[in-house]
Amino acid sequence: MKLLLLPGDGIGPEIAAATETVLRAVEARYGLGLSLTRRDIGFAALEAEGTTIPDAVIAEARGADGVVLGPVSHNAYPPVSAGGRNPSGVLRRELELYANIRPALSRPAVPRPVSAEVDLVVVRENLEGFYADRNMHEGGGEFAPEPGVGLAFRKVTARASRRIAEAAFALAETRPRRRVTAIHKANVMRLTDGIFLAEVRAVAAAHPGIDYDELLVDAAAAHLVRHPGRFDVIVTTNMFGDILSDLASELSGGLGLAASLNLGPSYAVAQAQHGSAPDIAGQDRANPVSLIGSAAMLLRHLGAGAAAASVEAAIDAALSSPETRTRDLGGALGTRAFADHLATLIVES
Structure with a gap:
């Protein structure tokens, strides 16, 4: 299973890293033959290549089984003529992702x-x-x-x-x-x-x-x-x-928990439902559940239902206690520690 990971802007690299931690735990537990490739989009790509989403990245997306897309700060990009294309919109058009599936599910322990x-x-x-x-x-x-x-x-x-x-x-x-x-x-x-x-x-x-x-x-x-x-x-x-x-x-319960999946006839892109939150970027404060839950939706779409269920069960277990929630939900864990906790739950399940 070949996945392309596009971290994006703001908190994107942090929650993408957290999602990668969880996906590697899934691979260790289920042996899916998972291959993860990371490519820059957004401001990092603009600085390096003059565009926020290089054509090579679009080509790699077409060649992958699925894409995990972090949030982007497209409102802050320069004009399209200067390379500031919205990667989310570009991928939706180029991959014909006509359906955006957005579940909303409350959890008893989450305020x-x-x-x-x-x-x-x-x-x-x-x-x-x-x-x-x-x-x-x-x-x-x-x-x-x-x-x-x-x-x-x-x-x-x-x-x-x-x-x-x-x-x-x-x-x-x-x-x-x-x-x-x-x-x-x-x-x-x-x-x-x-x-x-x-x-x-x-x-x-x-x-x-x-x-x-x-x-x-x-x-x-x-x-x-x-x-x-x-x-x-x-x-x-x-x-x-x-x-x-x-x-x-x-x-x-909040956008930090909101997963989403973009689907088309041939392609699927997991995407955090929220924005890039640049005001808390780099502070280990971001809640990564939205992107991790989106990755679980992608796994299920690709036929790895048991692996997806283990990710979702780990999320439910972690959110059930204030001690293992992220700080935005009144918990004590930062982005990295929360991802590590989920990974442990998955491997030991």
Whole structure:
């Protein structure tokens, strides 16, 4: 199993190193034939090669069984013309990673802002919508025709809507509650969200064993806070999915625990759901669970289910006690010590 590790910016190198520690423990325990290759992206690559994601890295990603992608500080990059491309967006386009799978799961011992338990998955369309760096064949989807005026295009296609709906219903088939909720704003964006809903409804009709309903995005945000248990699998467009998945993750314990997996027809990229947090970079304070949990999702996708389960069980065990949590959760462990603890749990399981 060949994995490409791209640490990224800010806390990225620290949580990538922690993830590597855990993956090497998995290899020692399960003998997967795991091969890990590390390559620079972000500011390190910009300084060395003049671009935040070299073409050689994209080629290596295509040649790997999976990619583990750390957070990047793309808002601080120079213009694209000066090499400042968003590695996340580039990989999503180049590898056709159309589905972003973002689970949110509360754990009894981890503090959270609501008492209700959260157990849901957001299935987010990943390649169009209001994302200016990935919804146009040529040029950007955002421009200024004159000073003080900005315009943005939102692209929603029947093909992409059908594809993400099929991914959501396939996932719901594997979950006990077998329920899909489509989130939209078709009362305002009647054409674009109308296309999205028409395709989701067609897929729902082909899955009569799955409960299906629809909610406006503003109502969905309210229901997530008031009654998150009504949701099982959420399917939605790109920007709505980005926002709602962050909300669901915070309600379940925080973005530091939020795993995610980007999937396409041929490739898969595990990615921390949070940002690069440059304010705590280099201080051994970052919680690496998001990226480690994402790597576990990747292992499961690649057929190493037992190994993935051991990582997730180790995370649950470590989070169950304040003594073995990271500092952001009221614990005593730094990034490296937490990863070492997980590795010990995996090897000894």
